[in-house]
Amino acid sequence: MNNLTVVDHPLIQHKLTIMRDKETSTAGFRRLLREIAHLLCYEVTRDLELDMIEIETPMTKMMAPTIKGKKLVFASILRAGNGLLEGMLDLVPAARVAHIGIYRDHETLEPHEYYFKAPGNLEDRLVIVVDPMLATAGSSTAAVTKLKERGATNIRFLCLLAAPEGVKRFSEEHPDVPIFTAAVDSHLNELGYIVPGLGDAGDRMYGTK
Numbered sequence: 249m250n251n252l253t254v255v256d257h258p259l260i261q262h263k264l265t266i267m268r269d270k271e272t273s274t275a276g277f278r279r280l281l282r283e284i285a286h287l288l289c290y291e292v293t294r295d296l297e298l299d300m301i302e303i304e305t306p307m308t309k310m311m312a313p314t315i316k317g318k319k320l321v322f323a324s325i326l327r328a329g330n331g332l333l334e335g336m337l338d339l340v341p342a343a344r345v346a347h348i349g350i351y352r353d354h355e356t357l358e359p360h361e362y363y364f365k366a367p368g369n370l371e372d373r374l375v376i377v378v379d380p381m382l383a384t385a386g387s388s389t390a391a392v393t394k395l396k397e398r399g400a401t402n403i404r405f406l407c408l409l410a411a412p413e414g415v416k417r418f419s420e421e422h423p424d425v426p427i428f429t430a431a432v433d434s435h436l437n438e439l440g441y442i443v444p445g446l447g448d449a450g451d452r453m454y455g456t457k
């Protein structure tokens with residue numbers, strides 16, 4: 249699929265294997281997600297445009313590159329998106345942050361929005377939506393639709409794990425939004441969980457359930 253990038257760097261794959269292991273602790277899971285976010289952030293921002301500005305080093309004046317345009321927006325789909333968000337902010341501390349509260353009903357798998365707060369001028373900014381899990385794509389497609397309603401036109405979606413069913417639906421509903429992921433797994437089970445997956449990302453991050 250054209251709009252799908254699988255970031256299969258060995259360090260990411262190694263860390264993801266530890267995250268998948270059901271014996272990995274909550275603290276370990278959170279730390280690894282943050283570390284993988286650094287590596288994914290590097291890839292999702294790889295083609296950002298640069299401007300040249302004049303600076304003065306201790307030796308001389310020079311023209312030096314700096315990221316062009318308005319500050320990026322990272323849009324975290326709560327709760328689990330915050331695990332990726334922290335790592336992204338480590339690398340781009342000046343980014344603006346949008347929070348989108350969405351949970352999926354365990355019975356119907358339909359997304360329910362309970363919170364939305366985003367910076368202004370979304371139309372002038374690159375918005376990178378983050379959520380570790382792309383399962384049915386109900387949550388991520390709803391989040392992207394909302395951001396578009398608020399003016400965003402330049403959007404990327406970054407996750408850790410995707411199901412083929414979710415990638416298909418997301419690409420059909422938002423063909424203009426590239427997807428970056430560390431892996432595409434086998435399938436969704438009858439409860440809408442990614443298989444082999446890693447379980448419930450929010451619960452594993454925060455020690456709930």
Ligand code: PRP
Pocket residue numbers: 325326327328329350351352353357359379380381382383384385386387388414440448449450451
């Ligand atoms: C998880 C995950 C995604 C969503 C993916 O969140 O973090 O947001 O499920 O599933 P989907 O692609 O089928 O919509 P969850 O609803 O469990 O909420 P939480 O992060 O608050 O635990």
Ligand code: URA
Pocket residue numbers: 381383440441442443445446447448449450
């Ligand atoms: N949400 C999760 O946290 N895990 C899955 O496998 C599917 C949706």
